[in-house]
Amino acid sequence: MKNNYWALIVGGSSGLGLATAKKLAKHGYHIIILHRDRRADMDVIEKNFAEIKAMGNECIAMNVDALNAEKRTAIISDIKEKLPSGEHIKVLVHSVAKGTLKPMYSKDTPTLTATDFKITFDAMALSLYDWTKALVSANLFASDTRIISFTSEGNTKALPNYGAVSVAKVALEALTRSIALEFAPLGIKANCIQAGITMTKSLSMIPGFEQIKENGLKRNPNNRLTTPEDVANAVYMLTTDEAKWITGTVIKVDGGESLM
Numbered sequence: 001m002k003n004n005y006w007a008l009i010v011g012g013s014s015g016l017g018l019a020t021a022k023k024l025a026k027h028g029y030h031i032i033i034l035h036r037d038r039r040a041d042m043d044v045i046e047k048n049f050a051e052i053k054a055m056g057n058e059c060i061a062m063n064v065d066a067l068n069a070e071k072r073t074a075i076i077s078d079i080k081e082k083l084p085s086g087e088h089i090k091v092l093v094h095s096v097a098k099g100t101l102k103p104m105y106s107k108d109t110p111t112l113t114a115t116d117f118k119i120t121f122d123a124m125a126l127s128l129y130d131w132t133k134a135l136v137s138a139n140l141f142a143s144d145t146r147i148i149s150f151t152s153e154g155n156t157k158a159l160p161n162y163g164a165v166s167v168a169k170v171a172l173e174a175l176t177r178s179i180a181l182e183f184a185p186l187g188i189k190a191n192c193i194q195a196g197i198t199m200t201k202s203l204s205m206i207p208g209f210e211q212i213k214e215n216g217l218k219r220n221p222n223n224r225l226t227t228p229e230d231v232a233n234a235v236y237m238l239t240t241d242e243a244k245w246i247t248g249t250v251i252k253v254d255g256g257e258s259l260m
């Protein structure tokens with residue numbers, strides 16, 4: 001199935017963002033991926049992007065700092081030039097995983113500062129609004145746009161070294177509700193997906209992630225962790241016509257992990 005709609009994925013070179021890009025491409029979406037990666041990692045990343053292109057859709061990848069306000073303006077201008085006349089972005093996926101992982105208290109290691117909280121908040125929460133507002137102003141959204149972002153169980157549970165990210169996730173959910181309410185006249189629907197413990201690059205950066213992984217397996221009644229593909233399936237579901245009445249909510253995609 002091919003269509004003239006585009007999906008913009010902010011943070012799409014790995015993990016949930018990449019799995020979502022592949023899923024949407026399989027269903028006919030043209031893909032724009034914004035990512036920030038080192039040159040040393042690009043061989044693997046380029047192979048994944050080539051896989052998306054092989055599906056027969058357009059795939060535009062930009063290795064840029066999507067969190068920089070000045071560069072965001074230039075990126076949007078570039079997107080407007082690249083999109084064929086009359087085509088719009090129907091799906092915006094916010095998959096930014098840039099946060100500070102430090103304890104609040106420690107006798108022998110650095111602890112969270114106000115700057116750490118601000119950097120994490122700006123990247124993992126406020127940037128969702130920044131991108132939404134900028135794309136609306138540029139008239140790049142379709143008439144029935146779906147905005148989807150990713151939260152975690154850290155939104156309600158305190159986890160060691162996760163304080164700054166927890167604050168950002170709670171804010172992300174609040175922003176999603178407000179976006180769903182205030183941009184509804186434009187046909188925009190906005191939702192968060194709360195994934196279960198998923199083996200991604202981001203998870204492996206959390207101190208003690210092996211214990212988090214083990215605990216997730218013990219709690220999950222389906223006896224496995226969530227996969228990026230599980231989450232991508234849910235994202236696709238939220239882009240369908242049948243999901244047009246779902247907005248402003250948090251949907252758990254964890255195989256029942258959070259039940260225990």
